[in-house]
Amino acid sequence: MAKLRDSSKITYNNPIVPQRADPWVYKDTDGTYYFIATVPEYDRIELRQSKSLNGLGTAETKVIWTKHNTGIMGAHIWAPELHKIDGKWIIYFAAGDVEDVWHIRMYALSNSSENPLEGEWVEEGQIKTERDSFSLDATTFEHNGERYLIWAQSVREGENTSLVLSKMETPTQLKGEELIISDPEFEWERVGYKVNEGPAVIKRNGKIFVTYSASATDSNYAIGLLWVDEQADLMNLANWHKSETPVFSTNEEVRRYGPGHNSFTVAEDGNTDVLIYHARVYKQIRGNSLQDFNRHTRARIVNWDEKGFPDFRQSETD
Structure with a gap:
């Protein structure tokens, strides 16, 4: 049965956080929102917290990890995600090598403190996959007593990344089959680059939904x-x-260009689903889109249709 919600009284001051791409919001059991995202310099991982989504924009920012000066984890620090697993904080992120910035793989940090802005973050090393190839954007979820990881990886010749699913032995170790659940097969997924990336999971109405992003990180995203x-x-x-x-x-009419790499959270009312994503407010980009830092973090209410599917309100502004 679909969940229909009256969210007309909930508003967000968009963008909630300027110049932050690949945004991830984790809402803890005490109602605290934690925010983590890709920073424009691609050189560090920051955290901030607030009791409201609007408050994240002015919250104090703490750098909790900085890239290495040599070797692995030394370039292109991308798309960190914060998770709480069995009482322990885990951050998944992607990073290149100082000597080869495009040798991008997935890594993890852990922290046993109650508050992730306190205590020590420990490097847990690389998330090893059966294919040793370009991989990034790890996200995790639990279902029926099993923990799963979904990530983006280069798995097919002539294509950039597909989405891969595997069960997990531990929060930092995979086990068993690695199943390719989506390739960039449609034309809209192959503009500029042939990409499926940035998966995010939401479970509602008897289904597990996975959003993902496709094509180049410009207005085609x-x-x-x-x-x-x-x-x-x-x-x-x-x-x-x-x-x-x-x-x-x-949607040019509402000045939303290239929305993507989202996460999901729940509004302050504890009931309404919220899409957290990045987008630009203009189409034309000078040079490489990865060097255009105006991908801003935004929030919008997710509605649910009569079939129990998410409605992202494509025609509407935030």
Whole structure:
């Protein structure tokens, strides 16, 4: 049964955090919001906290980790995600090598403190996958007593990244099969680059939904949707479904260009689902889009249609 919500009284001061891409918001059990994202310099990981989503924009920022001066974890510090697993904080992030900045792999940090802005962050090393290739954007979720990881990885010749799913032995170690659940097969996923990346999971209405982003990180960037029945075997590719068209994309009328790399959280009312994503307010970019730092973090309410699917309100402004 679909969850229909009256969210008309909830408003956000968009952008909630300027110049932060690949945003991730984690809401703890005490209602505290923690915010983590890619910084423009690609050289560090920051955290901030607030009791409200609007408050994240003015919250004090703490640098909790800085890139290495040599070797691995020394360049392109991208898309950190904060998770709380069995009482311990874990950050997944992607990083290149000082000597080879595009040798990008997935890494993890951990912290046993109650508050992730306190205590010591420990380097847990690389998240090893069966293919030793370009990989990034790890996200994790628990389902029916199993923990899973979804990430983006270069798995096919001539394409940039696909989405891969695996069960986890520990929060930093995979086990068993690594299943490719989505390739950049449609034209809208192959503009500029042939990309599926930035997965995010939300479980509602008897289904597990996975949003992801596709194409180059300019105005062509857009969000797609995968889903699987929560009673189905997640490691059986036949059980996965995919929208043939994007579910959230550029809308010039509302000055939203290249929305993508989202996360999900719940509003202050404890009930309303919120999409956290980045986008620009203009189309034309000078030079490499990765060097244009005006991807701002935004928040918008997610509605649910009569079939129980998320409605990202493509035609509406934030």
